[in-house]
Amino acid sequence: MKKDMIFFSADGNGLTSTSANHIANLAKEKIREIETALARLTLYSTSVALIGNDTVNIINEGDTIATLDMVKSQLHTIAKAHSLIAWLREAIKAKERLLTEVEDLSADDYLKLRGIEKPKMPEKETALTEDEYYASLSIDERNRYYSLEALASVLGKAVHPGGAIADAREQLNERIKKPKTVEGKGRDALIYAYAPTVEASQVDDVFFALQKEFREIQASLNAMKFDCRRAVKESEIEVQTAYADAYAEYQAEQTRIQNELSAYKKKRVSEIGNFKIVIPSSLAGIYEEVANLGKK
8 A cells, every 4th residue: 555655764764563563662661651750740748747746747748840840841752652652553554554465465456566467268169060061061062962961861761661662662572472362251252463563673673773872872961971070070179179278378377477476475575574664753852762761
C-alpha cells in the first residue's frame, strides 16, 4: 500500500521494527514515570501537633512553584510520548501489512502489477465430422457417394434373403423340386402344376451377377466411407495434438509465472524487511529523550 510508505525513509536511515518496538516500550515507561510523579503532586504541606503542645512537626512538604511550573512541560512530554508510540506502532503495523500484501499476492495480481496479460487457457478445436467431410467433397464425388449408397441399398435388398430376386430364385428352385401340389380332398381336390418360364441357370446367372455387382458397389462405398473415417480420425488426432501442445505451452507459462512470482515475493519481502522507520522531525526531540533512557 502506497499510503504505508510514509512511515519509511528513502535513504535507509531509521529504525528497524525491533528497535521501534523497543523505543515504544521505553516511551511507555517514561509516560508511566511522569504520570506517577504527577499523581504524587501535592500543593500543600501537612503538619501535626499534640493538643496542648506548641511544637508543630511537618510530616509532608508540599510541592513548590518550581514543581508546579514543570507540570505543563510534563504533560506535553506525555502527549509527545503518546504520539511517538502511536507513530511507531502504526509504522510496525504498516510494515506487517506490506509483508502480508506480498505474501497474499496472487498470480493474477502479479501479472496486473507487471502489466502482463494473463495467459489464456487453450480451447480445443472441433474435429472434422462425417457430415463436414462429405460436405467438402466435389459435386461429382458427393453425388457418386449418394449413388453408390442408393445402388448398394437396392441391390443388397434384392439379393439378400427376403429380397425380391432372392425369394423368386428360392421359389423357382422349390417349384422345380415339387412341380405339382394338391389342395383339397376327394372330388374337390385341385392339382396345381408349376412350369418354369426361365431356366434355373439363367436365374442363377442374374442372381450371381447382381450379387457380384452388389459386392463391388459395396466395396467402392466402403472405400469412400473408409476415406471419411480416416479423414475424421486424422482430424481428431490433429486437433488433440494441437490442444496438447497448446496446453503444455500454457502450463509451462503458468509455471514460469509462478516461479517469477516466488522470486518477486522473496525479493520484495527482503526489501520490506530492510525498510527503516523514519522519525518525523516533530518527534525527534521526544525520540532522543526516550532513546537516551535505554542508555542509562
